[in-house]
Amino acid sequence: MKVSCEVIRDLLPLYYDKVCSNESSSLIEEHLAECTQCLDELKKLEINLEKPNIPEGKVKVMKSISTKWKMDKRIAFTKGSMIASALAAILCFIMYNVIGVKILSDGTLVEPFALIPIGYVFILMFIISLICNFIFLKKRKIISK
Ligand SMILES: [Zn+2]
16 A cells, blocks of 8 residues: 655654554654655654754753752751751750759658650751751852852
């Protein structure tokens, strides 16, 4: 069966994407074996599809925006964690002072000792967040340059 070049060229994108029927693809292959012009069209299609038409500069700009955005998110997260852990630590020490030491009628000493190590854990969290925040801010400055 002879098919015109125009029909083949209409089908080439489907053939390239391997979404046309077996019958169509065998028809196209038959035609391509004889017609160099259509074969060239297929090659052009391959080149155009393999290289998206995004200029190199634009890709770089988009990438830098995405890394900046990621860094901003990290900075915001460490800031939030700094504030939360500082508040929690302060709260622990305030609670320790507010609750204070009690001596029950049977003579046992009741003291909220657990609040002290918890408070120190929060201080440690605060310090870690502070260091991470500092590192992320520095990285962000380097990216921005
Ligand atoms: Zn042809």
